[in-house]
Amino acid sequence: MCVLLWVVLAIGVLLCPVQAIDEYSRLDQNIRAGVDLVVQQLHAHVGVQTHFLFFRSVGKSDVEAGFGARHILHHFLLKPTTCAKGTTPANAETCPFRNDRPLMDCTVCYKMFSDEIETEPKPYVHCIQKPKLTPMIKQTRLDHCRRISYTRGAPTLLASTNN
Structure with missing residues (x-):
């Protein structure tokens, strides 16, 4: 019975990265581009020593801004x-998750x-790191993203002229 429990546990641990990759592949292409940008910048940081994989979305917003532009918050x-x-994406599929380190909470807009x-x-x-996230940091993130997504005097259909 104990051996069976260990086998089930081992299979579950091995499937975790596969499930993360599956979650990542379900993301829209526009959202996935933002996740790639964050992972690239995170891995470029000197203090980061381990490879990170997408775990799950907490919230996302994709707003059509007109003329083919989109404002995305994820x-x-x-x-x-x-x-x-520095692990290549092809090899990342075999990387099991660590449960002894906190999750990284990320926002990109x-x-x-x-x-x-x-x-x-x-x-x-x-x-x-998720334990260090405060309501004040959440609000600062949201305020910053709001400034990016709305610019006064942006062109609209009413401002366009027919030549």
């Missing part, structure tokens, strides 16, 4: 794995045009 969690930072993240306004990326 709040999600990344989970550390046992693999070292950016403007997309023609399925590409625009450089202006600069995308906002913020990640913090």
Whole structure:
């Protein structure tokens, strides 16, 4: 009976990264681009030593801004794995999650045009270990993203002229 329990537990541990990759693959292409941006910036940080994988979305907003532009806000969690930072995406599928480290709580907001993240306004990326997340930080994130998504005097259909 004890052996059977260990086998079931081992299978569950091995399936965790597969489930994370499955969750990632279910994301819309525009949302996935933001997750990729965050993971890239997180792994570029000197203090980060482990590889992180997408764990799950907490909330997301995708607003059509007109003329093919979109404003995207995505709040999600990344989970550390046992693999070292710099692991290639192909090898990341075999990286089991670590349960001895906190989740990374991330928010990204950016403007997309023609399925590409625009450089202006600069995308906002913020990640913090989940236990350190406070309501004040959540509000600061939201305020920053609101400033990115709304610009006064932006062109509208009413401002366009027919030449």
